[in-house]
Amino acid sequence: MVDFDIFNPPGIETDYFAAWTALLEGPGLVWTTANGGHWIGARGDIVRRLWADADRLSSECLAVTPRLGEVMQFIPLQSDGAAHKAFRGPVVKGFASRFITALEPGVEAAARELIAGLRERGACDFVSEFAEILPLNIFLNLIEVPLADRPRLRQLGVQLTRPDGSMTVEGLKQAADDYLWPFIERRMREPGDDLFSRILALPVQDRPWSVDEAQRMCRNLLFGGLDTVAAMIGMVALHLARHPEDQLMLRENPDMIPAAADELMRRYPTVAVSRNAIVDVEVDGLTIRKGDLVYLPSVLHNLDPACFDAPEAVQFDRGLIPVRHTTMGVGAHRCVGAALARMEVIVFLREWLAGMPDISLDPARSVTMKGGNVGACTCIPLVWNASID
Numbered sequence: 442m443v444d445f446d447i448f449n450p451p452g453i454e455t456d457y458f459a460a461w462t463a464l465l466e467g468p469g470l471v472w473t474t475a476n477g478g479h480w481i482g483a484r485g486d487i488v489r490r491l492w493a494d495a496d497r498l499s500s501e502c503l504a505v506t507p508r509l510g511e512v513m514q515f516i517p518l519q520s521d522g523a524a525h526k527a528f529r530g531p532v533v534k535g536f537a538s539r540f541i542t543a544l545e546p547g548v549e550a551a552a553r554e555l556i557a558g559l560r561e562r563g564a565c566d567f568v569s570e571f572a573e574i575l576p577l578n579i580f581l582n583l584i585e586v587p588l589a590d591r592p593r594l595r596q597l598g599v600q601l602t603r604p605d606g607s608m609t610v611e612g613l614k615q616a617a618d619d620y621l622w623p624f625i626e627r628r629m630r631e632p633g634d635d636l637f638s639r640i641l642a643l644p645v646q647d648r649p650w651s652v653d654e655a656q657r658m659c660r661n662l663l664f665g666g667l668d669t670v671a672a673m674i675g676m677v678a679l680h681l682a683r684h685p686e687d688q689l690m691l692r693e694n695p696d697m698i699p700a701a702a703d704e705l706m707r708r709y710p711t712v713a714v715s716r717n718a719i720v721d722v723e724v725d726g727l728t729i730r731k732g733d734l735v736y737l738p739s740v741l742h743n744l745d746p747a748c749f750d751a752p753e754a755v756q757f758d759r760g761l762i763p764v765r766h767t768t769m770g771v772g773a774h775r776c777v778g779a780a781l782a783r784m785e786v787i788v789f790l791r792e793w794l795a796g797m798p799d800i801s802l803d804p805a806r807s808v809t810m811k812g813g814n815v816g817a818c819t820c821i822p823l824v825w826n827a828s829i830d
């Protein structure tokens with residue numbers, strides 16, 4: 442039994458990873474009294490095993506956050522079993538690799554536009570001026586909407602990534618639906634070549650999507666791809682800023698970038714998921730009772746030395762099999778956007794290293810982080826010499 446607040450563990454504001462890995466020193470499964478009481482998987486093998494156990498642990502609850510699951514009703518994320526399969530099928534097809542390849546030029550253009558705007562300045566807060574904007578541009582590309590629509594989506598992205606308390610969970614869901622509805626409505630009526638059209642044109646088993654299901658699915662895609670990608674790209678930039686030797690290595694060996702992206706995504710996981718037990722589940726002599734909530738942070742799998750050798754070391758030649766780590770989940774709900782996210786990280790590394798001089802952290806300002814279902818940096822103050830070509 443511990444008193445561990447998953448939204449605010451001690452030290453999270455300076456080091457998300459150290460704040461969480463402190464739990465690796467205790468038992469593999471702990472009950473925290475914080476946030477109404479729930480289990481936390483606190484050892485790599487247990488996190489991975491419970492995460493993949495979709496028969497006994499349901500995804501319906503979505504999160505420990507009160508009311509979030511009831512309000513969001515994501516499809517496919519909050520469905521189980523046969524219903525999940527029926528919804529996930531068309532979504533997976535919508536993300537087929539040929540579409541991801543076709544999206545790459547748009548992602549490159551979006552990254553270059555942002556880099557061009559920063560290059561001459563010599564300094565930026567990477568989080569608000571790059572990491573949080575790139576995924577918005579990519580989402581607009583996905584649904585084939587002009588980048589000029591960005592300010593409206595940006596407002597939503599900010600509330601999602603850095604909620605300031607001005608919006609309730611219901612308000613956030615409503616704002617997302619209001620933004621998405623005109624596109625969903627048009628794509629259901631006149632399908633185009635964009636992601637929503639592709640998915641909505643495919644049947645859910647043998648019937649069309651209902652309007653409610655279409656909204657829940659598009660909401661899932663919007664929320665699934667903003668916060669997560671922003672957090673990951675932030676961590677990758679922070680790593681580069683702290684490791685000039687890796688900037689040099691990747692500039693000199695750009696063919697290493699895909700392997701580097703895989704290793705950085707393993708090393709800096711910040712997503713945790715929640716499950717509710719459908720039946721009693723025995724783990725290490727403890728019983729997770731039917732109905733109990735279980736929190737599974739991928740950081741405690743990817744950074745457990747029993748699962749990965751020297752897990753905190755970034756080794757671009759680790760030869761990772763990407764599906765072995767849990768950054769993108771494991772089992773039935775493994776991220777449908779995983780290939781897209783990987784492509785985004787690769788394109789970011791390629792374009793950033795090609796377009797920017799060496800970056801470092803501004804010694805006069807601090808890197809700050811936040812906890813939550815998706816942990817992230819809230820400020821990464823970067824500096825560089827703008828007069829170098």
Ligand code: HEM
Binds near residue numbers: 529714781
């Ligand atoms: C680095 C970026 C990303 C990370 C770390 C990430 C992480 C994850 C994880 C851990 C899961 C599993 C959730 C669970 O088991 O409960 C998941 C599922 C999902 N992700 Fe991602 N994700 C990323 C990017 C994206 C993108 C770009 C999209 C779409 C635009 C997306 C859409 C989804 C959806 C729809 C699911 C639900 C899949 C299902 O329930 O079958 N994600 N993601």
